Amino acid sequence: MILFIEPISKNIGMYVPAYPLPIMEIASFAKYNLPDVNIEIISIPMDYGLPLSMEGKGEIYQKLLKDISNLKPKGIGISCTAIAQAEEAISLCEHIKVSQPGIFIFWGGYFPTLYYEEIFSRTSAVDLIVIGEGEIPTLKIIRLLENGKNPLDEEIPNSVWKKDETIYRSPKGPRFNLEQKALLNLDLLRFPKAYDVLPYGFSRGCSFRCNFCMEEFIRPSRQEVPLSTIHEDINRLARQSKAHTLLISDALFKSFSLFPLIQSMGLKINFETRCDILDPAILPQIKDSCGVLALGFESASYSTLKRMNKVKDRSHFQKYLANTKEIFQKAKENEIPLMVFMIAGYPGDTEEDLEESLHFIKTLSVADAPGGYVFKIGECHVYPKTKTYDLALSLPDVIFDDDGVFGQNVVRQSSKDLSFETILGYTESIFNLSHLTPKLQQAIMGIMPFFRLPVEALKDDIIPDLCFQGTGNREIMNVQGPSLAQFRKILPELTQKYRNEMSGQRSVRRLSI
Numbered sequence: 001m002i003l004f005i006e007p008i009s010k011n012i013g014m015y016v017p018a019y020p021l022p023i024m025e026i027a028s029f030a031k032y033n034l035p036d037v038n039i040e041i042i043s044i045p046m047d048y049g050l051p052l053s054m055e056g057k058g059e060i061y062q063k064l065l066k067d068i069s070n071l072k073p074k075g076i077g078i079s080c081t082a083i084a085q086a087e088e089a090i091s092l093c094e095h096i097k098v099s100q101p102g103i104f105i106f107w108g109g110y111f112p113t114l115y116y117e118e119i120f121s122r123t124s125a126v127d128l129i130v131i132g133e134g135e136i137p138t139l140k141i142i143r144l145l146e147n148g149k150n151p152l153d154e155e156i157p158n159s160v161w162k163k164d165e166t167i168y169r170s171p172k173g174p175r176f177n178l179e180q181k182a183l184l185n186l187d188l189l190r191f192p193k194a195y196d197v198l199p200y201g202f203s204r205g206c207s208f209r210c211n212f213c214m215e216e217f218i219r220p221s222r223q224e225v226p227l228s229t230i231h232e233d234i235n236r237l238a239r240q241s242k243a244h245t246l247l248i249s250d251a252l253f254k255s256f257s258l259f260p261l262i263q264s265m266g267l268k269i270n271f272e273t274r275c276d277i278l279d280p281a282i283l284p285q286i287k288d289s290c291g292v293l294a295l296g297f298e299s300a301s302y303s304t305l306k307r308m309n310k311v312k313d314r315s316h317f318q319k320y321l322a323n324t325k326e327i328f329q330k331a332k333e334n335e336i337p338l339m340v341f342m343i344a345g346y347p348g349d350t351e352e353d354l355e356e357s358l359h360f361i362k363t364l365s366v367a368d369a370p371g372g373y374v375f376k377i378g379e380c381h382v383y384p385k386t387k388t389y390d391l392a393l394s395l396p397d398v399i400f401d402d403d404g405v406f407g408q409n410v411v412r413q414s415s416k417d418l419s420f421e422t423i424l425g426y427t428e429s430i431f432n433l434s435h436l437t438p439k440l441q442q443a444i445m446g447i448m449p450f451f452r453l454p455v456e457a458l459k460d461d462i463i464p465d466l467c468f469q470g471t472g473n474r475e476i477m478n479v480q481g482p483s484l485a486q487f488r489k490i491l492p493e494l495t496q497k498y499r500n501e502m503s504g505q506r507s508v509r510r511l512s513i
Contacts, residue, residue, distance in 0.1 A: 011084035018197035032182035056475030093125035206251035287334035300360030301353035342377035372440030
């Protein structure tokens with residue numbers, strides 16, 4: 001028996017009530033190729049609840065460890081796609097190893113791909129880490145475990161392990177061929193009909209090299225899923241799930257020709273793309289099935305976008321801004337909600353750069369846009385082994401919290417004489433230009449029910465008891481569909497009550513567990 005686990009994330013703003021797509025892809029591939037092997041997926045938040053305290057976390061782990069003891073898996077695969085999951089994933093592994101030391105534990109995802117050395121220096125509870133795409137390495141790991149062999153005695157492609165204080169890495173293999181991708185198998189989940197959102201990847205990878213993105217470390221070029229696979233997957237998801245929202249996880253979504261298929265199934269689609277790639281003329285054609293359109297905009301300053309490697313030259317920059325304006329106009333005409341991602345205080349930013357962004361956002365802000373828009377802007381974080389980190393070190397006046405891969409690493413001063421308070425002031429001013437229409441709020445509530453809410457909001461007395469696990473137990477939130485439906489009813493009131501805090505630093509949205 002093989003178990004795959006999606007861990008808790010400390011950043012509640014990132015939580016989406018969607019099945020864990022990365023391990024769904026890998027587990028479905030393994031099950032397709034090894035149909036006789038018992039494979040299950042556990043999503044800790046969905047299956048046990050979202051802990052709001054150490055007490056709640058302890059109760060969840062107690063139930064999980066009991067289930068693991070009953071299931072007796074030979075191996076456990078842990079998905080860690082975000083830094084906010086890393087410490088909780090390590091804690092999870094250590095709890096498992098204390099309870100069941102003989103279980104083989106392997107990791108995969110963005111974080112372990114980049115930071116395997118830091119993981120091995122932090123814990124001995126991880127036996128092996130898969131680098132990059134995980135289908136082929138995971139399949140070999142499972143075959144070995146099912147045959148009673150230790151994967152560390154064999155060569156697993158694209159993997160890293162530690163033995164006798166030395167870290168070893170196997171040779172890098174070719175990228176996974178998406179022609180071999182298995183259809184998603186929702187039967188591997190415990191509660192397949194409890195999820196509100198269906199995530200899907202029409203492609204993998206990105207050919208752009210934005211300096212703040214980790215995509216190139218796993219998939220440095222874009223590959224599309226075969227159309228026949230997409231058709232079968234979407235049909236299967238629509239039949240097996242009660243969800244009506246499709247969330248696209250592509251690094252660069254371009255598959256607009258598939259909107260008629262999605263619309264015919266009654267699904268609302270939400271996707272993110274670059275503002276210089278999207279053709280505004282497409283928007284009238286997709287307006288009926290587009291729930292939210294997210295734009296990776298980042299800044300309106302040429303200097304900042306050059307440091308981010310988002311634009312090549314002035315000509316590209318002018319197209320970047322002009323196309324963004326046109327997208328806003330078409331979205332307004334077609335009542336499409338917009339979510340715009342931005343970063344404030346990127347290494348090297350001056351107040352002039354922030355002023356340029358504020359001025360440009362003001363030109364976009366029009367009160368008569370029924371679809372609405374939100375400027376999701378936050379302070380900059382720089383993490384070791386990234387291009388942004390190298391940039392921050394190379395600039396003499398940049399000051400940031402250099403507290404390692406498990407820390408926040410907030411940029412406190414992006415250039416000489418630009419204080420953190422000034423950066424936060426621009427962040428608040430830009431966020432407050434958002435136009436949160438009922439249509440936009442409903443769409444965001446459907447995808448990200450805890451969007452920008454501070455942790456303290458989840459402890460508010462106005463939240464009904466039935467949104468929590470068990471009678472009188474408000475330490476664990478129930479994030480399955482019926483409970484979230486009740487939570488969403490009081491979300492407008494919560495949002496209004498905590499609106500001032502919603503533009504604050506990311507740290508206010510991190511659980512202290």
